[in-house]
Amino acid sequence: MEIVIALFFSTLRQAAPLLLTALGGLFSERSGVVNIALEGMILFGAAAAAITVNRIEVATGGLEAFWIPWVGLLVGALVGGLVGLVHAVASIKYRADQIVSGTAINIAALGAPSIVLQVLYNNTSTSQEVQNRLPNVDLGPSSVSILVIFAFLLVPVVWWVLFKTPWGLRLRAVGEHPEAAETMGVNVIRMRYTAVILSGVLAGIAGAYLSIGFLNQFIRAMSAGAGFIALAALIFGKWHPFGVLGATLLFGFAQALAIQLQGGDILPATIVQALPFILTMLVLAGFIGRSRPPAAVGKPYDK
Amino acid sequence: MGRFWFLLVGGLVLLVMLLSPWAVPLREFDGTGYLLNPLGAINPKGLSLPEGLAFNWLGVAFGFWVLLVLAAGGALFLPNAETRARVLYILGGLGLAIFAVEAILFYQAIHAANEAAVAAGARRPPLRRFALSLGVYAGFFYALGLLLLARMQLPGGLAFLVRFRGVVVPIVSLLLAVVLGAMVVAILRPGLGTQGVEGLGLRELIAGKLDLVTYTFQILFSPILNLTGIFTSLGFATPLIFTGLAVAFGFRAGMFNIGAPGQLTMGAIFAMLAGVYLPFPSWLLLPSAILAAALGGALWGGLVGWLKARFGANEVINTIMMNYIAASVLLFLIAANEYRFFGQTVRLPFKAEGFEGRSEEIQEGARIPLMIHILAPDSTFSWALPLAVLAGLGVYYGLRRLELGRRLLFALGALVLGFVVGGFLPGFPVTISSALASQLLNGSFLIAVMALLFYNFYLFRTSAGYELRATGLAPKAAEYAGVNLRQKMVLAMLISGALAGLAATHYVLGAGMDGTYRLKTAIPSSVGFDGIAVALMGQNTPLGIFLSATLFGVLLAGGVSLNAQLGISNQIIQVLQALIILFIAVGGLLPRYFTDPLRAAQVETEAKAEQEARQARSAPAAGD
Structure with missing residues (x-):
């Protein structure tokens, strides 16, 4: 029983960053822009959050105050949004191949934090540990970061925004048939910009969760594929918030299971670590259900 | 403007x-x-x-x-x-x-x-x-x-630029990336010689920053100035040529292969297994180890191609997933000897003794010699390789009249003959400095050059390659013309993966990583991602890939001294690569007739028409 509870909470913790990122990706892809840069946006957000909190601590001489991690979270979200803006400008204004542009951001996310870390901490792989982490919420047997709660509460909100508001309808129209939406007076370009930046903000929050919520420092490439798995969850979840919720819970469970199995004598850790990725491939091959992407996804819009 | x-x-x-x-x-x-x-x-x-x-x-x-x-x-x-x-x-x-x-x-x-x-x-x-x-x-x-x-x-000035857009866009992108990279360096580091000096004016501070930026790029490009640096650069460039070719091959066929890191890792594992364990005589061992590297990569890439052809699974995410899985397989094989499976202890023989995660040594017969030993064995310059290259190229370009297959055959014969004759010619002694002798550039570079030739030949000289390119440019038109798209998807990913896998010959069989003939867990598989920058920068052409791989090789070699001298992380090169990819993706911020072939053609036809009109006007005047 104890192990079931531990597994349950571990699943929540592992699923939360996937969920945040996937919900962000949902906006982007529903508007017609492929966002393979989610992985990089998580990393930029994580680095920005951890470095901000650490710098505030250094400047204030190790102050511990409730507002410090929130500032870190804000900066992480902003930096994520900025990276989203870069992707948006490249793929909307300059009609770049969206996958190439996203790949560039992912590669930059491996190198750029290291240069900053080298200047600040004289090493290229980790930041200093922070004292001020985002608060945890007590849930009886265990506690989870407040962002985990936020991630799960966000699901119905996103569903409501996408399917019950005029803005959501326009967003979906832009991703399915931009010409038709334009004829009806929707500003396709602005909708896409908003959606991609929003996806960056959510991925940045997911990154902040990793660096100052789940852990207490930034580690190079700490997202370990979360952005890509979130993309797979998006496909598996049929581009629908509740589907995405189910998919990320499944992937989160696989990761939690991998952690539980590590050090045990059932399967070697190196094999277990590959399980979520194998699961993702099985999902993509359609062994577990088929799904149809938004019709205009990946196509630059030309007036 | x-x-x-x-x-x-x-x-x-x-x-x-x-x-x-x-x-x-x-x-x-x-x-x-x-x-x-x-x-x-x-x-x-x-x-x-x-x-x-x-x-x-x-x-x-x-x-x-x-x-x-x-x-x-x-x-x-x-x-x-x-x-x-x-x-x-x-x-x-x-x-x-x-x-x-x-x-x-x-x-x-x-x-x-x-x-x-x-x-x-x-x-x-x-x-x-x-x-x-x-x-x-x-x-x-x-x-x-x-x-x-x-x-x-x-007249025709714009059309002139547009015609060379395959060169203009990468160069403009490179310049933009250099400027942005310079800004990053200038923001992050204090100006040279201004740190710890009191009472400096604005002029000194600005000059210090500008000096920092200039010196940074001077160090990055400095390896081209001497032979040792060139060897280092080509050593870094060798795996980049392979992975660049892999990504470019995928692009040509309309597939985005981000899986070169995984394919490289798989190639390395296969090469190690063949090189350490195959009980072959040495003349057979080296070729089979090289083929094993290609086979490992081909399997890893081909699987993704098959998943796309059979189930329509997106190759982008699948290749990324395969990267992580390959990394796990690598760790599983050589990071430890003992594993517990459902309570049973299983022993694997692959990891060598010691703390570090590494395989046993490659057998003598499967090792690729260092380039310096090929060019000048025993400190005596050998004519074998230069003569072979000269003879091969000479025959290939001399026999233009012949049909292609025969031409190739003759060229190959001339190559072998040149090698044998050159081997018997008396060489002359050369002195090799210890710095040059320690360079890790090895015979894998020659394999890379052959891979470039193969790429050129297969894609641009054979009908199979033509079909592949047609598939990439216009899948529906190709299908209408009778091309089997699914088969081409699998084939493209097989070859692309094989090219990426061959990069392992440099690291494992040629000891290009640190001079030891082993597979290590630290194998830098991320050069697979660098291949994306190489392919884009080289515009998927063989010469372009060679030049851009060499450029990045130079930067990587320069990055080592940059880290030592100025304490700037050599990750700056990764950032430069990312910026180059981004700028090429947006067409170097240039107007659309530089990136859109249709609009480019429009510009060129307009210029041509204008020129003809001009000639028509001036012709009667000349006739008077």
Whole structure:
């Protein structure tokens, strides 16, 4: 029983960053822009959050105050949004191949934090540990970061925004048939910009969760594929918030299971670590259900 | 583009000249330098030059540049296009001449001072680190810009640029990436020689930053200046050629292969298994180990191609997932010996003794020799390789009349013959410095060159390659013409994966990683991602891939000294690569007729029509 509870909470913790990122990706892809840069946006957000909190601590001489991690979270979200803006400008204004542009951001996310870390901490792989982490919420047997709660509460909100508001309808129209939406007076370009930046903000929050919520420092490439798995969850979840919720819970469970199995004598850790990725491939091959992407996804819009 | 933009650029160039160091005659190891500038030297740390070394010509040179910029600005307002072009050509030539004179004056002064000091009894020349700097470079690039602008004034100028868009876009992207990378460095690091000095003026601070930026890129590009550096660079470039080819092959067939890291890892594992365990005689062992590397990569890539062909699964995410899985397999095989499966202990034989995660040593027979040993075995220059290359190329280009298959066959024969004859020719002894002897450039580079030739031949000289390219350009049209798309998807990913897998020959069979003939867990599989930058920068052409791989090889080799001298992480190269990819993706921020083939064709036809109309008008006049 104890192990079931531990597994349950571990699943929540592992699923939360996937969920945040996937919900962000949902906006982007529903508007017609492929966002393979989610992985990089998580990393930029994580680095920005951890470095901000650490710098505030250094400047204030190790102050511990409730507002410090929130500032870190804000900066992480902003930096994520900025990276989203870069992707948006490249793929909307300059009609770049969206996958190439996203790949560039992912590669930059491996190198750029290291240069900053080298200047600040004289090493290229980790930041200093922070004292001020985002608060945890007590849930009886265990506690989870407040962002985990936020991630799960966000699901119905996103569903409501996408399917019950005029803005959501326009967003979906832009991703399915931009010409038709334009004829009806929707500003396709602005909708896409908003959606991609929003996806960056959510991925940045997911990154902040990793660096100052789940852990207490930034580690190079700490997202370990979360952005890509979130993309797979998006496909598996049929581009629908509740589907995405189910998919990320499944992937989160696989990761939690991998952690539980590590050090045990059932399967070697190196094999277990590959399980979520194998699961993702099985999902993509359609062994577990088929799904149809938004019709205009990946196509630059030309007036 | 308006004339006023051009005037602005001219003003900016003069401003840069006023603020930046023109040349640095003396520099310490930590980068602190004595900065020459027309307004007087900038020397916050108080370094002293040798007696009698003076650079009085700087002020005069600056005066020339001011005149040149003014003249060029005026020339743009000339009414007749042809006069405009002629004047700009002359001014551009003048600019290049001024640049050359500056360079000669500077280097002559340095050498004279060094020789004088040595003659006076100094043990070593006092000036060892010296170079021209940003102020002089600015003039050089401005002069080049004038020449280009002159060409643009003539009819068909724009079409001229558009026709060479395959070169223009990567170069513009490279320049933009360099400028942005320079800004990152300038923001993050203090200016050279200004740290810890009190009471500096704005001029010193700005010059220090500009010097930092210039010196950073000078170090990054410095490996091209000597043979050792070139060997290092080509050593870094070898795996990049393979992975660049892999990504480019995918692009040509319309597949985005981000899985080169995983395919490389798989190739490395297969090469290790073959190289360590196959009980073959040595003449068979090396080829089978190389083939094993290709096979490992091909399997890993082909699986993704099959998943796409059979189930429509997106290759982008699948190749990424395969990267992570390959990394896990690598760790599983060589990071530990003992594993527990459902309570049972399983022992694996692959990991060698010791703390580090590494395989057993590759057998002697499966090792690829170092390039220096191929070129000059036992310190004697051998004619085998140069003669083989010459004979092969000579026959290939000499027998143009022949049908392609025979031509290739003859060329191959000539290659072998050249190698054998060259091997018997008496070589001459050469001295190999210890620095050169320790370079890890190995025979895998030759395999990379062969892979380039294969890429060129297969894609552009065979009908199978033609079908593959057609699939990439217009899948529906290709299918209508009878191409089996699904089969092509699998084939493209198989070959792409094999090319990526061959990169392992450099690391495992050629000991290109650290000089040991083993597979290690630390194998730098991320060069697979670098391949994306190589392919985009090289515009998926064989020559382009070779040049861009070499460029990145140079930068990577320079990054090592950058880290040692200025403490800037060599991750800056990764950022530069990312920026280059991003800028190429947005077409170098250039107008759309540079990226859109249809619009490019439109520009070119319009220019052609204009030219014909012009000729038609001038022809009757000539007939009178």
